[in-house]
Amino acid sequence: MKGFLDSLADLKSQGHTLVGCFPLYPPLELLHSFGLTPVVLWGLRQDITRLTRSDRHLQPYACGVARCLSEFVLSQGGEFLDAIFMYNACDTLRNLPEILQSGLEQDGSSLPLFRLHIPAVPINPPSASNYLEDQIWELTKELKKFTGRSFSGPAFQNSTVLYNQQRRLIGELEHLAATGRLGFADCADIVLSAGRMSVSDHIALMERTIRDAANRTPGEPAARIMLSGILPPPAALLDVMEQAGLMVVANDLAAMRRSYGYLPAASSDPGAYYEDLYSNHHPCTTILPSADRRLEHIMKTARENTVQGFIFVGEKFCEYEHFEIPIITQMLAAEGVRTLEMEIGIDDTLNLDAHRTRIEAFAEMLRQETGRSRRDKDAV
């Protein structure tokens, strides 16, 4: 798989107009319907190896996601991007638009910026749904001005169909990984590449991968685990998990299942479409109205997939995620599911050995418990 920068270079050479988006759940379909190619500025740690520009604007206790995306926009955004889109999520990210603009201005450049405030309350009351709808229509006006194209209901509907196809295929891909036909590291790599490819190219890539993997023999794990966090752990750690016999049978990762888990009905009306998408979004810590559904959803997923262990891969300094972990751990423990809590900081890709030891110990514990459980059953 090509890296982020090479992928963007390919898109630019093919004539795409690129809109760099953050955080993870932007209105991709709307941007696409205007002939734009949204790329999601997320999970750039493998590609952004130095933070010299970002460090002039952000303190080191900003999360790695924010620091890497800032570095990219400030150092290479002008080369690759035609505009930026952001919506409200955490405190760190909502501060970024003006910081990025200020940084670009210092270098004598600028990028058009589009913003959206997604209601942080249930969207079903008219005040919130009207507010969201108003903003979506205002965004369409800004996009019309930017692209010179008018909004088209049929074009938007086509985009919603395309993105739903992508969501369905990602579901299939994750299912193949959950049954051992595809390594989870490969699966994660392909899912995350959605943020740096055109949607049709990404669909084609997934169709090929699914065809190749579908006939493989299912694997038999030593232990079934669920992964949670903002991003999947580095590939090296996923390899450690695999070698230790841990199979990722479900995930609650923001960059994977949470991004693609809900399929809204295709529609030519963006107001109605995004009301549906954000109201019924796969539960995520950053989509506040979904918070009450999240815990039960995790428990249900764990039960349905007979999960034995839950590995939380915390993004260092992401308060949203860390606030929920103590209660999730308690609830899972009550159902006999063990939890391993890890934290990945900006420098941790260079030194993964401590994590390796903990994963191996966790796997050993799950194996022993599985063996004990089997012996108990045999004795009965």
Place this chain on the structure above:
Amino acid sequence: MPSDHIQGGFRKNTSGKRLSTMIMNDYLDLHRRASEGAFVVWIAIIVPAELFSGFENVVYGVPESHAALCAGKGAGPVLCEKAEGFGYSTDLCSYARIDIGTAFDGGKDSPTFGLPRPDLIISNNNNCSLLVKWFDVYHRAWGVPHLVLDIPFCYENQKDRDFRYIMDQFGTLISTIEEMSGQRFDRDKARESVRLSSEAMKEWKRFLGFAAHRPSGITAFDSFVQMAPILTSRGTQRLVDHYRLLADETEEQVKNGIFPVPDEKYRLLWDNIAPWHQLRKMSGRLAGLGANITSASYTYCIGALEGEYDPYEFDGNDPLAWLARLQNFSVCPHGLNLRRKAMKEVIERNAIDGVVFASNRSCKVYSLMQMDQMRYIREELGIPCVMIDVDHADVRKYSEEAAFTRLEALLEMIDA
């Protein structure tokens, strides 16, 4: 100088003594009324507490304010450690850790015995969006309903659309309390409470205005301490009386030539939440260097519209409209341009020589614009600046010597 006046420190004059009594009584009253059956609400600091005066028997507690009080009284580390023991990360906001440590250990080690258990929790997301997650902890642990006020962040002045959206949500807030408490909302009572808040804010700004005097009539540390009743007595006559007394006393002292740092050489501005565990130490040590932090963005924003300094006065009409328009009366909901505008005004009004940017890892929303803000103040306004590392409530994450090395460097820059 009166014997009860500590150089660079706090005024143990009438308003200083009255403050201690007032805060103690506010917490005692909160516990008493809760035990007698009042409907208890926990709120984030800029939830419009004046609305509760529109009900017969609704009381409110402010976890952030309680956490600041604990930190100021030296209970921060022990309460943080309790939360960490319950599994909460040390990287979470220290207010949150103090509050969770208190709430899940029955109020032990808190100078106020914590807050009475709430019937309803109300947060908002413009001042601090992670506060919603913090309040969710109680919502889940205790099954208490949690109402979120969704207040859009201000990259520019509040838009009409945002104003209407906020007004709609105030309607939901009122009907929720009516349904849960069985009490009816009285708009006239709320109007009176709003009138009093507006009056109190005028007196507050009169008090802060003495920072323009040379030498300054106040320190920002005075304002940090004196802001507490805004969070416990909002919308009351006693708050108006208190701030009037505070401003009158300060005026009298200035007339009589009594100043907190009489040999003031450096007039500084503080940007961030107060370092609650360091108020006395920091103010005293700075005074010894002839430096006075006279102004603070944390306290000059109170009562003003976004990007402004002067108080936003109530016109006597719709109290909800005034509250909705003033839903950004803290620095944190403001974008970079609005923060620059307000700080520039205060630098000019108060003849500031240098700015201290307190980089606070417990408050990302306040801190993660400071490097660009600092560049603007230094390069565009020509004012020397320094950044020091602070945690507002967890003293374990603060190094006095490292901070003062930089503060002394700032004074040297001003001299240069």
